Amino acid sequence: MEKSTNEQGSRPTSVDAQPRSNSHVSLVQEAVEKNEPIGAELSKVASMTPASPFAIFAIFTGLAFMIICIALVRSKLPAVLFTLLSSDNIPMFFQDRSIVATAIPKITSEFHSLPDVGWYGSAYLMATCCLQLFFGKLYAEFQVKWVFLSALVLFEVGSVICAAASSSVVLIVGRAVAGAGCAGLYSGAFILIRFFIPVNELPKYTGALGGMGGIAQTIAPTLGGVFTDKATWRWCFWINLPIGGITFLVILSLVKIPAESKVNKTHSLSDFISRFDLIGTLVFIPTIICLLLALQWGGVKYAWGSWRIILLLTLFSVLLVVWVASQYLQGDKATVPLSIIKQRSLAGGILFVFCYFAAFFITTYYVPIWFQAVRTVSAYTSGINMLAASAAMSVAVISSGFIVSKVGYYVPSMIASVVVLSIGSGLVYTFDRHTSTVKWAASLVVTGLGVGLGIQQPIIAAQTIFKGPELAIATSVLIFLQSLSGTVFLSVAQNVFEGKVQRVIQHTLPGVDAADVLGVGASDLGAAMKKKYPDQVDAILDSYNAGLQTVFLMGVVFACVSIVAIPLMEWRSVKRKEEVAPKPAQNAEGASDTEKAA
Numbered sequence: 054m055e056k057s058t059n060e061q062g063s064r065p066t067s068v069d070a071q072p073r074s075n076s077h078v079s080l081v082q083e084a085v086e087k088n089e090p091i092g093a094e095l096s097k098v099a100s101m102t103p104a105s106p107f108a109i110f111a112i113f114t115g116l117a118f119m120i121i122c123i124a125l126v127r128s129k130l131p132a133v134l135f136t137l138l139s140s141d142n143i144p145m146f147f148q149d150r151s152i153v154a155t156a157i158p159k160i161t162s163e164f165h166s167l168p169d170v171g172w173y174g175s176a177y178l179m180a181t182c183c184l185q186l187f188f189g190k191l192y193a194e195f196q197v198k199w200v201f202l203s204a205l206v207l208f209e210v211g212s213v214i215c216a217a218a219s220s221s222v223v224l225i226v227g228r229a230v231a232g233a234g235c236a237g238l239y240s241g242a243f244i245l246i247r248f249f250i251p252v253n254e255l256p257k258y259t260g261a262l263g264g265m266g267g268i269a270q271t272i273a274p275t276l277g278g279v280f281t282d283k284a285t286w287r288w289c290f291w292i293n294l295p296i297g298g299i300t301f302l303v304i305l306s307l308v309k310i311p312a313e314s315k316v317n318k319t320h321s322l323s324d325f326i327s328r329f330d331l332i333g334t335l336v337f338i339p340t341i342i343c344l345l346l347a348l349q350w351g352g353v354k355y356a357w358g359s360w361r362i363i364l365l366l367t368l369f370s371v372l373l374v375v376w377v378a379s380q381y382l383q384g385d386k387a388t389v390p391l392s393i394i395k396q397r398s399l400a401g402g403i404l405f406v407f408c409y410f411a412a413f414f415i416t417t418y419y420v421p422i423w424f425q426a427v428r429t430v431s432a433y434t435s436g437i438n439m440l441a442a443s444a445a446m447s448v449a450v451i452s453s454g455f456i457v458s459k460v461g462y463y464v465p466s467m468i469a470s471v472v473v474l475s476i477g478s479g480l481v482y483t484f485d486r487h488t489s490t491v492k493w494a495a496s497l498v499v500t501g502l503g504v505g506l507g508i509q510q511p512i513i514a515a516q517t518i519f520k521g522p523e524l525a526i527a528t529s530v531l532i533f534l535q536s537l538s539g540t541v542f543l544s545v546a547q548n549v550f551e552g553k554v555q556r557v558i559q560h561t562l563p564g565v566d567a568a569d570v571l572g573v574g575a576s577d578l579g580a581a582m583k584k585k586y587p588d589q590v591d592a593i594l595d596s597y598n599a600g601l602q603t604v605f606l607m608g609v610v611f612a613c614v615s616i617v618a619i620p621l622m623e624w625r626s627v628k629r630k631e632e633v634a635p636k637p638a639q640n641a642e643g644a645s646d647t648e649k650a651a
Contacts (some may be wrong), residue, residue, distance in 0.1 A: 055184075057419060059295065066431045069365060080155045088504065089471070095217055095298070097570030100485050101229030112212070112645055114609075122432050137156070138415045146365045149384065155575075159285075159286040159288055160173070160190075160221075160224065163286075164220060164221040164224070166221035169221045169222075169225065170176065172225045172228075172229075173224065173225065173228055175224045175225075175349060176228040176229040176232060177228040177229065177231060177232035177235070177343070178232065178345065178536070178540065179232065179341065179342055180228075180229045180230070180231075180233040180235075181232040181233070181235045181536060182234045182236075182341050182345065182533065182536055182537060182613075183236075183337070183338040183341045183342065184233050184236035184237070184338075185214045185236045185240065185529055185532060185533040185536070186198065186238070186334075186337065186388050186389060186529055186533055187334045187337075187388065188204065188236050188237035188240060188241070188528075188529060188532065189240060189376060189388070189389075189525050189526045189529025189530065189533075190329055190330060190334075190388050190525075190526065191237070191527075192237075192240070192241065192244050192267070192522075192525035192526075192529070193521075193522030193523070193525040193526050194328065194329065194522065196530040197241065197244055197245055197525070198245075198304060198308055200237060201238070201241040201242075201244075201245060201428035202304060202305065203237070204234045204235075204236070204237025204238050204241055205237075205238060205297055205300060205301055205304075206234070206301070207231075207233055207237070207473065207649065208231050208234025208235055208238060208293070208297065209234070209297045209301075209530045210230055210231075210234070210292060211227050211228065211229070211230030211231025211232070211233070211234055212290045212291070212293040212294065212297070213227075213290070213294070214226060214227030214230055214231075214233055215227035215228060215231065215287075216288075216290035217287075220394045223619075229291075231309065238542060239532055240525075240528050240529045240532045241513055243259065243516070243528050243532075244524060244525050244528055245304075245308070246258055246516075247516055247520075247524060248257065251516055252437030252516070252628075253383050253458060253461070253625050253627050253628045253629075254458055255458075255513060255516050255517070255627060256453070256454040256455070256456075256457035256458045256463065256627060257454045257455055257458050258454070258515050259454055259509050259512060259513055259516070262558065286407030290572060292467045310376075319558055328386055330379075330380075330386060330388045331386055332379060333376060333379045333380060333383060333388050334388060336372055336375050336376045336379060337376050337388070338374050339368070340369055340372040340376055340409070341371055341537075343366070343368045343369040343372065344366075344369045344541075345540060346365050347362050347365035347366050347369065348507075348540060348541060348544035349544065350362060350365075351544065351548070352544075352547065352548045352551065357548075359423060361568075368631070373592065375439045379522075388526075389526060389530060390526065393519075393523055393526055393527055393530075394530070395517075396518065396527075397621055397623055397638075398514050398515075398518050398530075398620075398621065398622050398623045398625070399514075399515060399519075399527050399530070400620070400621055401511075401514075401618045401620075401621025401622040402512075402514055402515065402531055402617070402622070403511075403531065403617040404615075404617065404621065405467065405507075405510075405511055405615050405618035405619075406511050406531055406534045406535055406538065407534055407537075407623075408538075408611045408612075408614045408615035408617075408618070409470075409471075409507060409508070409537050409611070409612070410534075410535050410538040410539055411472070411539070411541075411542040411607075411608075411611040412478055412609075412611040412612040412615070413472060413474075413504050413508070413539075414538070414539035414542060414543055414544070415502055415542060415546050415605070415607055415608040415611070416477075416478060416481060416504075416605070417439070417442070417464065418443070418546075418609050419546065419550075419601055419604050419605065420439065420442070420481060420484075420497070421435045421436070421438075421439055422601065423484055423598070423601050424438055424439075424569055424583040425578075426578040426579070426594070426597050426601075427485075427486055427576065427594050427597055428486070428592075429578070429579035429580075438493070438494075438497075439497070441494045441497040441501065442497040442498065442500055442501035442504075443495070443499050443501065444501065444573065445498045445499075445500075445501030445502045445505065446501035446502070446504045446505040446508070448502075448505065449501065449502045449503075449504070449505025449506050449507065450505040450506075450508060450509060452504060452505075453466045453470075453506045453507075453509070453510070454509065454513075457510075457513060457627060458627065461626040461627055461628040462624055462625075462626060462627070463510045463513045463514055463517070463561075463622075463627065464510075464622050466506050466507060466510050466625055467506075467507050467511075467618075467619060467622065468616075468619055469506050470503050470504070470505075470506035470507025470510070471503075471612065471613075471619070472503075473502050473503035473506060474500065474503025474504060474506075474507070474612045474615075475503070475609065475612040475613050476497035476499055476503070477497075477501075477502070477612075478605065478612045479609050480492075480495070480499060480500070480502060480607040481496050481497075481605050482602060482605040482606055482608070483496075483605060484496070484598070484601070484602070484605070485598050485602075486591070486594055486595065486598060503612070507615075511531050512528060512531055512532075513627070514622060514623075515527040515528055515531060515539045516528075517621070517625050517627050518625055519624075542607070545607075546604045548605060549603055549607065550600045550601065550603065550604045551571055553599060553600040553603040554567060554571060554596055554597060554599070554600035555567040555568060555571070557599045557600065558570060558596050559594040561592065561596065562589060562592055562593065562596065564585055564589070565589060565593060569581075569582075569585060569586075570582070570593055570596070570597065578593075578594070578597065582594075637639060643651065
């Protein structure tokens with residue numbers, strides 16, 4: 054009879070099992086298992102966060118003000134407007150993805166919903182991945198401004214549902230709605246910026262977007278802890294309303310899109326279905342759902358050999374073949390036209406993103422586990438330590454944007470990023486229990502610099518090469534693959550990690566049960582092992598470190614393999630002269646047709 058992996062002794066984690074959120078969830082899990090009050094455990098989570106939300110908002114405000122001032126000095130009014138909205142919108146997007154982890158203990162306590170923990174992240178991720186490419190098609194066919202605003206409204210509606218949720222089910226629905234809106238926000242920001250800024254200055258502002266996003270993702274868990282501890286977890290979602298409201302008003306009132314980007318009228322239902330590839334979208338959605346469910350359940354909730362996982366992977370394979378065939382048959386009307394994918398630089402960008410983001414996610418998710426489990430520090434201290442990588446990444450993203458604008462080419466930055474990231478990943482691979490503070494800090498700085506130098510370059514390449522509808526589709530494909538790469542390879546890394554730890558323990562520590570080691574949250578590993586195996590704590594931590602080193606080696610491999618994409622990238626200069634569109638005719642009232650169209 055089939056058994057889940059929990060019954061077989063593997064680590065009992067949530068469905069989406071993101072490693073950096075395990076420490077928070079495990080506090081609640083242990084309290085439930087020991088029949089102890091959850092409130093005491095929640096206080097441990099709350100104590101991990103500082104109590105000054107004003108300082109956090111000051112960081113956001115200061116950075117936004119700095120970027121706006123730079124734009125003003127450069128006399129770029131459209132850039133000022135877009136920087137203003139992006140300073141609100143991009144942090145909101147990144148913040149929502151990571152802020153929930155800190156609020157999970159309170160949510161599970163209020164709703165008594167520990168079994169639903171995994172779905173709080175899964176519902177959001179699935180909706181985002183399923184609709185990312187469809188939004189690319191919408192941006193290609195409709196006015197970019199209105200598609201973006203629609204996605205923003207959808208995101209805000211999801212946030213309201215989450216904030217006002219009266220049950221765990223309602224919260225999950227809200228997360229799915231917010232994820233659907235999120236699918237159009239991030240890609241939409243990069244598509245919108247192309248309408249206001251010349252190609253030669255795009256890297257600067259693209260870098261600014263990435264830098265703001267990196268900063269937001271870094272401080273979001275801390276902000277979530279402040280809200281959860283000092284107010285209520287619901288503010289993790291309410292905070293999106295004023296931010297989104299400002300963004301909506303700025304775009305609605307001040308952003309004007311050229312009339313040439315308007316979509317042609319649809320004359321029939323069949324024309325609508327064909328032009329928007331609704332059949333392809335309806336096939337693509339269950340394809341992604343099957344893949345994500347298999348990856349998140351496999352080895353966690355169910356064994357990889359169970360019929361459920363095999364069925365999901367089989368359905369994924371069949372549906373993927375059907376979807377690829379439909380894209381081929383649809384030609385230029387497909388969600389992802391073959392003519393765009395075959396473009397040399399985009400093909401190289403796709404390969405680069407898939408490998409590069411695998412290395413990036415592996416490092417950013419498993420280094421905190423190393424801090425908490427092997428170095429036995431708290432989750433909060435682990436987050437502080439990771440600032441070395443996050444700060445370096447943000448600086449490198451912004452700096453690389455200015456460098457590319459100055460030099461004119463993005464390929465050198467990609468080459469440098471591969472070299473630096475490979476070195477940084479190699480240094481991280483050498484981490485053990487005795488690694489000095491100077492070494493791990495320097496290693497994380499190098500890794501962060503490597504990530505920052507290359508993280509935006511494929512999108513800059515797409516913005517340089519493509520225009521109009523093709524730009525929207527190319528950008529959406531790249532952003533979709535960023536999320537998909539992280540999801541796929543984090544799941545693979547987790548299984549590699551657990552397998553390595555089990556083998557090391559079986560060969561070197563015959564008296565230790567591997568299930569006891571893998572069944573404990575990272576932040577509680579040292580204390581738990583001291584109670585159960587007091588004479589073998591160091592050896593157990595070494596075995597845990599061996600498992601993490603195997604995962605870090607995967608990061609090294611992916612960072613090095615990403616160099617294969619470089620020869621495919623064309624050396625297109627961002628300084629090339631663009632064709633100047635004729636000015637729109639003025640009507641009798643003095644307003645241009647372009648402005649009226651927007």
